[in-house]
Structures are given as structure tokens and as C-alpha cells.
Amino acid sequence: MQQRRLDRAFFMTDALELSKNLIGKILVHETSLGTVRAVITETEAYMGVEDKGSHTYGGKRTERTEAMFHVGGTSYVYLIYGMYNCVNITAGAVDVPMAALIRMAEPADEASREIMERLRALEFEKKGKKVPVSLNKHLADGPGKLCIAMEITRAHNDLDMVTDKAFYVTEGIVVEESRIQTGKRIGIDYAEEAADYLWRFTLV
Numbered sequence: 001m002q003q004r005r006l007d008r009a010f011f012m013t014d015a016l017e018l019s020k021n022l023i024g025k026i027l028v029h030e031t032s033l034g035t036v037r038a039v040i041t042e043t044e045a046y047m048g049v050e051d052k053g054s055h056t057y058g059g060k061r062t063e064r065t066e067a068m069f070h071v072g073g074t075s076y077v078y079l080i081y082g083m084y085n086c087v088n089i090t091a092g093a094v095d096v097p098m099a100a101l102i103r104m105a106e107p108a109d110e111a112s113r114e115i116m117e118r119l120r121a122l123e124f125e126k127k128g129k130k131v132p133v134s135l136n137k138h139l140a141d142g143p144g145k146l147c148i149a150m151e152i153t154r155a156h157n158d159l160d161m162v163t164d165k166a167f168y169v170t171e172g173i174v175v176e177e178s179r180i181q182t183g184k185r186i187g188i189d190y191a192e193e194a195a196d197y198l199w200r201f202t203l204v
Contacts, residue, residue, distance in 0.1 A: 003170035005169070006169045011090070011091055012093070013091055014045075018072070018089070019101075019199070020045075022043050023042075023202075024039060025171065031150065034111065036115050037107070037108035038106060038140060039106050039108050041203040042200065043100045043201050044103055044200045045199040045201075046101060047199075051191075051194055052190075052192050068088075068090055069095050073161050074160055074161065075167065077152060084143070084144030085143075085144065088101045103143050104140060104141045106140065108172070116150065117135060119151055180201050181202045181204045182201060183198060184198060
């Protein structure tokens with residue numbers, strides 16, 4: 001069933017609200033192997049200039065972080081550890097640099113699962129590695145895996161996901177409040193007190 005695309009108004013909030021509201025929504029990308037639709041199951045909020053865990057803490061504005069300063073609904077894709085892409089979606093008004101990191105997602109249908117499995121398998125094959133038998137259980141359970149499984153690269157940085165024809169978000173499944181678990185964000189031990197904020201949202 002074709003789901004309604006999320007409009008600009010959905011993204012015109014802060015990153016905390018957006019991160020929570022994205023749980024259960026469907027991330028869509030037109031890959032080289034076909035359309036992939038994945039239900040978002042984990043996000044993290046990055047609240048910008050006052051958030052020590054954010055790339056834009058203190059108002060830091062660089063070529064890398066520029067997309068975070070763009071209007072809510074803009075993609076922000078960056079590289080970590082020199083090898084993995086992470087995809088975020090900005091929140092709120094222009095020049096207010098907040099974003100929701102998409103940490104995990106699950107295939108929304110069997111066709112998407114098949115494409116995601118093939119894209120992940122190709123990544124192993126390119127590196128000359130054996131494809132693990134557990135691949136289908138861990139297709140997109142981390143931001144780097146998600147980007148590989150959905151063929152999201154830095155070429156998809158700074159796209160308007162409200163209007164883009166190949167990369168966007170739609171309505172998804174109904175999620176009861178009780179099914180959203182909060183926790184600490186991952187991999188930001190350097191962020192002092194901000195490392196303890198319960199700004200990660202997981203569908204359970």
C-alpha cells in the first residue's frame with residue numbers, strides 16, 4: 001500500500017520531537033536494485049548549538065555540517081571512522097542546526113528485504129569476505145549497516161526529503177507510546193554531561 005509522504009510541517013519541530021516521531025515511519029530510497037522501504041526503529045536526537053554531542057555544538061558551521069543548518073526535512077549524511085556513512089534528517093527552521101540520526105530500520109516488505117540483503121551481501125563480496133548466515137537478522141541494525149542496506153552515501157547529503165523523488169519518508173506503522181524506549185546516545189563519550197541524556201528512541 002502506498003503511504004503518504006511526510007510534508008514540511010512534520011519536520012518543523014525540534015530534534016527531540018522529530019526523533020521520537022520518526023519511530024515507525026518509513027524511510028524510502030530508490031536504489032540501483034529497486035525501491036527500498038524500511039520502518040525506522042531507532043533514532044537519536046542532536047539538538048545543535050547547546051548539545052555537546054552535536055556536530056554543531058557552539059554554532060560550529062563547516063562544509064561538513066552545512067546541511068544541518070538547512071530547513072527541516074533535509075538529509076545530512078556524513079562519514080564516521082573513515083568508512084561508514086550515517087544518515088540524519090534535519091529538524092526545525094533554517095540556521096537552527098538540529099537533526100535526528102537514523103540508527104536502525106527494518107524492511108517494510110519482502111521486496112525491500114531482498115534488495116537490502118543483496119546490497120549488504122555485495123558489500124561483503126567487494127571486500128572478499130564471506131557473507132554471514134546471520135545477515136538477514138542484522139540487515140540495518142546500526143547506522144552504517146542501514147546506509148549500506150539502503151545504498152545511502154554522501155552523494156545523498158543535503159537533499160530536500162520533502163520534495164526529492166528518490167529519497168524521502170512516508171507514514172508507516174502505528175506505534176503506541178509504551179513501545180518507545182529511551183536511552184543514552186551511542187558513541188559520544190566525549191560529550192561530558194550530554195553523553196547521559198536519554199535522547200535515543202528505540203521501538204521495542
